Structure formats: structure tokens, C-alpha cells
Amino acid sequence: MSDRGLRQRVGAALWRRPWLRGVLTLSPPLLWFLVIYLASLVVMLVTAFFTVNSLTGNVVYQWTWSNFSQILTQSVYGSIILRTLLMAIAVTITDILLALPFAFFLAKVVSRRWRQLLLGLLLMPLWASYLAKVYAWINILSNKGVLPGIESKLGIPPTHIAYTNIAMWIVFSYLWLPFMIVPIYGAFERVPDSLLEASSDLGAGSWITFRWVLLPMVLPGIVAGSIFTFSLTLGDFITPLLIGGSNSDFIGNAIYDSALNGGNLPFAAALAFVSIAIMAIYLLLARFAGAFEAL
């Protein structure tokens, strides 16, 4: 049989069976996803139920809840988890409040030419290294930095926010803001102008139009953005290290300590499990709030 005849027969067989085409197209990424991603997650979760022999440093392959009970009972871990969670919530809310007017202005107010320019400017910080941006903030906030300089020029008492949780909150909100603006901008853009005119025509002022028409329609965009800001904050350990000073450890820092300094991989896995659980609960809540109905 000629090569051409075989090719045609394979092509025809695929044409008759659309599901086969789907399987063949998806299987390489699916295989990658299963082996690299899901399998390593399962390994990590299983590891969380083992312990480490404190003398030899070897992993003891014996099922136990001791890692989890340690996390739940030792107050240091409780406060680390609470700090991480509250920070993720605070950063998310801050970014929503900052992004809404930004995105509305971009999508509905400026002309097309300005919109492209402003979107470019908005995304530009993403080209810069994360570390460069964090160090820039150290320069702004630290005692000999830009902010105290301005404060002393204006005669305001120095605020000393470097190396505090407030500094972390500011830096996180700055870092993740584009991830919130872009999906909300997309959601605003999908709202036809005629809906705003109709609302005004029916007697609504700006606030009612925002509350009754715009906000419900951009909610999926807000949830999409909040998934970014929430999970990025939840998993971060560099900003707490560089900006947060003492008493600012995140779950990520605790994982880092126990995995690399303590050599206790099972305990690190158990801590990572906490992050995943928080994120899963967050997604479920968003789902119950009806945020994915428009998808």
C-alpha cells in the first residue's frame, strides 16, 4: 500500500470518529498534566501523612495525623495561617476597590487610542522582575528612603511603615493590581453602552446604574481577578521575607523553613495542604455566590 493511501485512510478514519480526534489532540497535554502536575500533588498529599525520624532525619513511612494535629494545636502555625489569610483578603479587597474605577475608565471613558496606551502602561510593570519591584519598594519605604524623605520635607511625623504588615499590604496590593484590572476591564468592555443609556433613560443615576447594572455584570471579572490576587498572596514568601520584617511569616515561609532548614518534608507537605484547602474553600464560596454562572 502506498504511503499516500495510508494517510488518506487514517484521515478518513479520524473524520468518521470526531471523539478520536479529540483524544489525539488532547492526550499530550493531558499526559503532561496527569504525570507532572496531578501525580506530584498526590505524592505531596501522601507525604503529608508521614513523619521524620528526628535522630536520623529519615522519612518514616507510617500513616499518622501528627503533622496536621501539630499545625492545628501549635499557636505559632495558627497565627501564621491567620496572617496569610487576612493579608490575602485585605489585598484582594484593596485591589478590587482600586481596579473598579481604573477598569471603568479604561473600558468606557477614554478614546480607543488612549486605551491602548494606558493598557500598555498598565501591563509594563509585569515586564520588570518581581524582585526589582520589591527592592524598589524597600527604597521607597525604608527609614532613609523616599517616603520618610517626603514626610520630613512636609513636616509630617515619620510613619515608619517599612518592615511591617502594612508595608506588606501596600506592596502586595501594588504587585497584583494588574491581575485584577485586566479581567475587570474585560468584563466592563462586554457591557454594551446602550445598557447604561437604558438605565439612565429609566431614571437611574450613576450610583444605581453601577449597583444594579454594572456591578452584577462585571462580578465574574471581579471573581476572576480575586482568584489571582488571593492565590498569589496566599502562596508568596518573598515579600514577607524582604518587606515584612519580624513577625510576618506566611504559610510559604513556614513551608520553606521546614522543608529546607528543618529538613522535614512531610511537615512542609502538610502546610502546603493547608494553602490548597483555603484556596479550594475560596473557589467553592465564589461558586456558591453565583460568580461562575456567566462563564
Next chain:
Amino acid sequence: MLRGVSKHFGDHAAVREVDLDIARGEFFTMLGPSGSGKTTLLRLIAGFEVPDAGSISLRGVDVTNRPPYQRGVNTVFQDYALFPHFTVAGNVAYGLRVRKVARSERESRVRAALEMVRMTEFADRKPAQLSGGQRQRVALARAIVNEPEVLLLDEPLGALDLKLRQEMQVELKRIQRQIGITFIYVTHDQEEALTMSDRLAVFRDGQIEQIGHPVDVYEQPATEFVAGFVGTSNVITTQHGRAVLRPEKVELSTGSVAADREGAAGHVADVAYLGMVTRYTVQLDDGRLITAVQQNRSTDGEHGRFAPGDVVTASWNVADAFPLKTMSATEIQ
């Protein structure tokens, strides 16, 4: 109602010094090709745009600088502009909720409005679950539930197919008669304008070419533009100057021109069978082209009476050729 209203977008004059009076309870249509300024004028009346010059008043009250919701007008949008996250009833109730109308009154008015447009059974659906014609009805109910003095309709039937459009034309007229408010209707469809309007204005380049009753505008077009835009027409030269001759007034025969009629000989250049009528294009011997429309009165294929190439005589009543006035201002420019 409107005095010297103008609106420019950049260098482009969308509406140029329009004067217009619309009577209470009238079905008034603004007809014109796209870009003729009719939609802009509607948006000026609605309050979505502010005129550069001139004034707009409603029942003797100057509303030129008032926002849309302080004018006593409501708009039915071309794309319906229904709120996708509200149900049909929620959409209709929107204006009443905004104005804080009490719940019981709100519910009864919403019910009445939905009954008016025959959408009661769809009250709990979302707009996405409705067909184009149904959305159109909801948009109408959402506007009239507020009992505006004037209802503005921006090509409301533009997105519907022919059959549905004709149904909705009848519906709109019924509703307008029933609630007795002024309708200002924008369309580029001349048939729609002729069918529905009490009066209509033909727009061109931001100005009004002619205002009048549909019969007057059709039978006695003021300018060549109106003659060409409202229906099809032949423009012929008579001893009194140029005149408009509607195709259905031209008769084709094989004999000579009768004494009391005007006409000329020629041959059939093209035949188009349109179902109800057949349209002939006749090349007259003097070089002019004339269009004639003959009704297909019998079922025996009478439309085949003339075929391309046949020698025919086209004739018409002298009185049917309506003389055009002097050229319109826009033509002089």
C-alpha cells in the same frame, strides 16, 4: 417642539438647524438613509446627546439641558438593551424601582405592561431565553410602563425578519392607539414609515427634506431625493419641467397612446417577476429608461404578456406626473 437644533461630531454636521413640531398623540416617523441624522436627532430628543445649538421643548417646557430621566420620555433601543441579569419582569420593573414606586403598584403596572405586549407568560424568563421578537416586546413594555409623554423608538424592528416585522408593525400601532402617547419612530425602511405613521419626515444630510402625511410624501414628493428614497420612481421631463411618475401609474400596451394620456413607444429591456406584481424596465425610443409595475391579476401567468425585446407603448395620465418643485437646498449645494 424643536427649534434650530444642530449637532456636530468633529467636523461632521450630523443635524443641521432642524425645526420640527410634533403633535401630542401623534405617530411621527423620521425616515432617511443611514447617516442622515435621524438617529442623532432622536438621541438629542432622548437626552443622550446635547445639541450645539437650538432648543428642545416638551409641552412648552424647555428640556434642552435636562438629563434623559427628567424629560418624560423613554426610549426603545435598537439592540433592545435589556439587562441580562434581570428577568423579563425585573427589566420591566426597573424604571419603577428606580423611582421608588410602591411594590403593589409596581407589580400591577408591570403586569399590565406585560399584558399589553402579550408577554405575561414569559415574566420569569431571562432575556437570553427569548427570541428577537419577544425581546422587542419586553423592551417596549419596559419603556411604556413608566407612562412617558413621548416614546422614542430607534429602528426597533431592524433586527427582525420580514414576517415578524410586519406583525410588530401592527402591534406597535395597536399599542400606540391604546395608550395614546406620542411615538417618535426612527427607521430607514420606507414601507414601515408609510404603513405606520400619521406623519413622517424624510431626512437627508442632517436636514429635513419633506414633512407630511404618508400619502402626500409618496404621491407628491417635494424633491427628487424624496421621490427616489420613498418608493421607486421615474423622473421625467414634461413641458412644465421635471416631474415624478410612480411605476404603478405607468401602463404598458401594444397600441398607440390614447388621446387623454401621455406616453412614448419603446421596447422591454428587463422583466422581474415579484409575485404580487411584475416590474418592467422599458427602453423608450428617445433613449429614456422608464420603470413600470403591473399587478399580476390572474393566475394563468399573465405576467408573461411582455417579454424582453417586445415592442410596447408606455403611457400615463397627465395628472399622475407630479411636477417637482425647484431643487432643494441640499441639491443647490
